[in-house]
Amino acid sequence: MIEDNHSVCEMMAMFLKKQGWQYEFAYDGIEAEEKFTAAPDKWDVILLDLNLPKKDGMQVAADIRRVSPTVPLIMLTARDTESDQVLGLEIGADDYVTKPFSAITLIARIKALYRRSQLSKHPEDQDGTAARDFDVQTKNFRMNTKTREVYLYDQPIADLTPKEFDLLKTLASKPRQVFTREQLLQLVWDYEYYGDERTVDAHIKKLRQKLEDLGPQVIKTVWGVGYKFDDEAN
Template sequence: MQILMIEDNHSVCEMMAMFFKKEKWQYDFAYDGIEAEEKFNADPHKWDIILLDLNLPKKDGMQVAADIRRVSPTVPLIMLTARDTESDQVLGLEIGADDYVTKPFSTITLIARIKALYRRTHLNKLEDVHDAENDDTFDIQTKHFKMNTKTREVFLYDKPVNDLTPKEFDLLKTLASKPRQVFTRSQLLQLVWDYEYYGDERTVDAHIKKLRQKLEDIGPQVIKTVWGVGYKFDDEGND
């Protein structure tokens, strides 16, 4: 695994380096926003995971996250934030982070989050390679929706749904694979993020909000809120 950690606290970087070495991961550090973008842009396809602190010198972490997402909509990104307000965390997720960890963080928790995100992302890549590259069949189809999980093509109301992040795609796939079934936030954390006990349910809400925005550009909303329970996919009544 190749990790780029963007963090201005050298002590934190030194501590994480010991854990990265223990896991036998390759890693590099950037200590401010400008250096981070230079290292990322030099080879965007090199990195398997980006760890990004929001409080950075020279260039704010939120702007760095937005710039990274413009270059690569799919690189897995975990925010590290000392900002403990819900608005900052949700904003970071809406910009395109796949997950966030609040500082001061447990190293064990961060390593577990990295492994979970990498495992899900890598599994998707292996499935894509295993299946035929030009497979034009759709393995999830409902009244107004169809998805090819191999080529990662999505159509809603016969219009393509583009620029989905890996987590948005996985979330949509999970919901659409069982239309009208209600999923709780805890279930979605386990199924999509691959963790259950230390996940924050606001992560789900932020991704649902961003996914809905992309779907609303195409037609009537198909992700419905079941108040007090969770979310479901339902396009049956959308004519």
């Protein structure tokens, strides 16, 4: 947890300890980057405050994403403007929580994000062998949800964050079906998001950027409704 407010850290320590989780705190941006880059594979979830001394949280988030495109990252921010929140999501955060926040709600969001991210670390099936079949397939797309292999136009899609993977899976599992933003919030984020549709838009934008060099865009906007996956016309 990267947070310069020691009172917040002390409060969260009680809740994190109650969960039986191991945790560490960093109190400024420089210390945070030093701890992360020293052992990037050590961390299961990063909680990052944006208002940090020595180095701004936005820059820290961007630097973390350069080292690890997939580590689950939750932003904590007292900045409640839409531009700040969207920018943080576009940099690569999987989720954000606006201060003041409920520790119980934050714990729930950590659990939801961690649960989904663990799928990528345990690709073996119940028999202990890696699944070779692609369980989501369309004309130009295939995905193995156990091994986390994803191909579009026969080219691998690398470095998807847990949320990007789940968003793509949800859309591609029902090609040409239009999903509203509210539906995607419920299906992908695994909890009530209180109508914050900007989260969906920011993740769609980031996901499209990762797909755009592979061929014609398959994530379509249905104006006034939401989004759909469609590769049939390509």
